[in-house]
Amino acid sequence: MHGRRIIFRAMAAGLAAAMVFGCAATGPIRPFQDGESVKPETEGEIRLWHAAQRIESRLKKSGQIYGDPKLRAYLQGVVDRLYPEYQGKIKVEILKAPVLNAFALPNGAVYVNTGLIAAMENEAQMATVLAHEGIHFVNKHSALQRRNYHSTVGVSWAVALLGIPFLPDLISASSIFGYSQELENEADKLGYARLRAAGYDVRQAPKTFQHLAMEAKANKVPEPFFFSTHPKLEKRIEHFEALIAAEDRAAGRIQSETYQDHVANLRPEVLKGKITAGKYNAVITVLTHEDLLPLYGEYGSFYLAEAYRLRDQEGDLVHAVKAYEALASQQPDFAPVHKSLGMVYLKTHRHKKAADRFEHYLELEPNAKDSAFIRQYLKQARIGARLQ
Amino acid sequence: MRRSRFSAVSGVIVCAIIFSSCVKTWTRVENPQMKGPNGLYRVTVPACWIHAAFIADRICISKDGPSLNWIEVSHFDRSAGFPLTHTTLNGDHLITEVAEYDLAELKARFKGHTVNHLATEPAEIDGKTGFRMRLELIMPSGLVFDVMAYGMMDEGHFYQMLYKAPRIHYYEKELATFEDFVATFKTAL
Numbered sequence: 001m002h003g004r005r006i007i008f009r010a011m012a013a014g015l016a017a018a019m020v021f022g023c024a025a026t027g028p029i030r031p032f033q034d035g036e037s038v039k040p041e042t043e044g045e046i047r048l049w050h051a052a053q054r055i056e057s058r059l060k061k062s063g064q065i066y067g068d069p070k071l072r073a074y075l076q077g078v079v080d081r082l083y084p085e086y087q088g089k090i091k092v093e094i095l096k097a098p099v100l101n102a103f104a105l106p107n108g109a110v111y112v113n114t115g116l117i118a119a120m121e122n123e124a125q126m127a128t129v130l131a132h133e134g135i136h137f138v139n140k141h142s143a144l145q146r147r148n149y150h151s152t153v154g155v156s157w158a159v160a161l162l163g164i165p166f167l168p169d170l171i172s173a174s175s176i177f178g179y180s181q182e183l184e185n186e187a188d189k190l191g192y193a194r195l196r197a198a199g200y201d202v203r204q205a206p207k208t209f210q211h212l213a214m215e216a217k218a219n220k221v222p223e224p225f226f227f228s229t230h231p232k233l234e235k236r237i238e239h240f241e242a243l244i245a246a247e248d249r250a251a252g253r254i255q256s257e258t259y260q261d262h263v264a265n266l267r268p269e270v271l272k273g274k275i276t277a278g279k280y281n282a283v284i285t286v287l288t289h290e291d292l293l294p295l296y297g298e299y300g301s302f303y304l305a306e307a308y309r310l311r312d313q314e315g316d317l318v319h320a321v322k323a324y325e326a327l328a329s330q331q332p333d334f335a336p337v338h339k340s341l342g343m344v345y346l347k348t349h350r351h352k353k354a355a356d357r358f359e360h361y362l363e364l365e366p367n368a369k370d371s372a373f374i375r376q377y378l379k380q381a382r383i384g385a386r387l388q
Numbered sequence: 389m390r391r392s393r394f395s396a397v398s399g400v401i402v403c404a405i406i407f408s409s410c411v412k413t414w415t416r417v418e419n420p421q422m423k424g425p426n427g428l429y430r431v432t433v434p435a436c437w438i439h440a441a442f443i444a445d446r447i448c449i450s451k452d453g454p455s456l457n458w459i460e461v462s463h464f465d466r467s468a469g470f471p472l473t474h475t476t477l478n479g480d481h482l483i484t485e486v487a488e489y490d491l492a493e494l495k496a497r498f499k500g501h502t503v504n505h506l507a508t509e510p511a512e513i514d515g516k517t518g519f520r521m522r523l524e525l526i527m528p529s530g531l532v533f534d535v536m537a538y539g540m541m542d543e544g545h546f547y548q549m550l551y552k553a554p555r556i557h558y559y560e561k562e563l564a565t566f567e568d569f570v571a572t573f574k575t576a577l
Contacts, residue, residue, distance in 0.1 A: 061530030343482055
């Protein structure tokens with residue numbers, strides 16, 4: 001009984017300390033005014049910067065940085081156009097990841113996933129994301145989120161008292177997975193103003209969210225990581241459409257062709273990444289959208305067929321064969337289409353057709369990495385053809 | 389008061405001893421002939437390796453510790469599908485397609501790490517056609533692991549044998565042991 005009283009007293013003292021220290025830590029957090037003012041001001045901000053540097057170091061060591069300096073420079077140019085007074089302070093990096101996500105770290109690094117870049121149709125849509133993330137940095141949303149977390153719950157002291165170590169990296173990493181509704185709304189509103197001031201066509205902004213909503217639905221996840229908290233994507237689309245309705249300016253910078261030039265190599269890589277990760281529904285959803293398929297060029301219909309072949313639900317193989325056949329007649333020297341077509345024919349017991357396709361594949365790619373498998377399939381198809 | 393506290397403390401200690409004796413942990417393999425769950429398969433475990441007896445649904449063994457060398461044998465009913473991606477298999481799937489599904493499963497399993505697919509080649513396992521897949525795993529610390537996974541379908545089940553070890557020093561050291569281990573694999577059906 002006496003021991004229990006001691007524990008309660010210790011907890012009460014800890015919570016009192018949490019309140020005192022929480023109040024002491026709630027000085028004003030002011031947004032940066034310009035590039036010159038970009039530096040951490042308080043002890044909390046210094047900790048966040050160090051945590052951000054640790055996260056960056058881990059991302060670089062983990063081999064997740066997408067090495068395309070031309071694309072990175074292009075996206076950096078978009079950020080500099082949106083935030084001209086912060087040139088050299090907001091730095092764009094690209095992460096090799098098919099998930100639609102982007103996040104800003106408290107030290108000014110903005111990370112954009114290849115999946116998100118590939119999902120955007122033009123520069124104006126990409127600028128919507130970058131403008132939003134830039135606000136998270138400029139208005140110090142990580143520091144605000146961290147302080148709110150401390151002052152409302154006093155968690156760090158309380159958990160320390162209960163023997164759970166305080167993890168600053170975890171707190172800053174939580175910013176990666178979204179901010180509060182209030183901070184996300186602020187990033188939307190001020191990001192929109194930046195987009196407008198930089199001369200972009202703001203009518204593209206809601207389309208950014210539509211792509212995210214479409215992919216989220218295809219992957220059967222509630223929301224993608226980017227803009228993952230509140231409000232819901234539909235609400236944000238409505239919010240942006242209301243802002244656009246009040247606009248007096250009808251057009252602006254879109255830059256579809258320039259964007260396409262820079263991301264043309266990345267798009268098939270992202271599709272391949274999604275296929276190898278088993279995201280067949282996401283690929284089919286995007287590539288059956290008539291506006292989006294042309295963005296993926298000749299590879300689009302191939303990966304659409306691949307997604308159908310591997311998803312293998314009722315009717316999928318018919319769609320796959322149709323897409324493969326069309327591509328094979330347009331691009332007869334594109335070897336992978338013959339291999340995949342041969343596999344579908346072999347599975348569906350059309351052995352003669354399968355053998356023809358495998359032979360063609362091996363003629364085009366005699367030293368292919370998977371040639372040993374294909375030779376086995378060819379043998380199997382030839383035996384099947386003789387028996388038929 | 390003092391006596392009741394003493395009895396409570398001794399009761400807790402006795403319970404802790406009883407429960408700790410029930411907890412399965414890493415154990416040195418006494419009998420190298422091991423059977424998988426429900427006796428679906430058997431393998432011969434290399435000498436001096438230790439067995440993770442606390443993992444019931446797979447056979448997991450290591451020589452120097454699970455982060456230095458790790459071999460596991462797992463299986464599932466093809467209609468139940470892969471545990472993480474839930475992709476189900478049917479009798480029409482070609483072995484290269486099974487390998488593609490397995491790659492997606494391994495990517496889901498090693499989520500958060502960079503997973504690079506290096507090669508998939510044909511392999512014979514227990515006299516049946518299967519595949520051998522090589523992957524490279526890069527940890528957030530920058531440490532690179534090599535992974536070799538053998539897979540095959542037999543009588544409605546998918547079987548996988550996987551070897552994972554850091555590229556520096558460890559992977560090559562026990563690779564031959566793993567290949568010998570794979571050669572001992574036999575299904576019981």
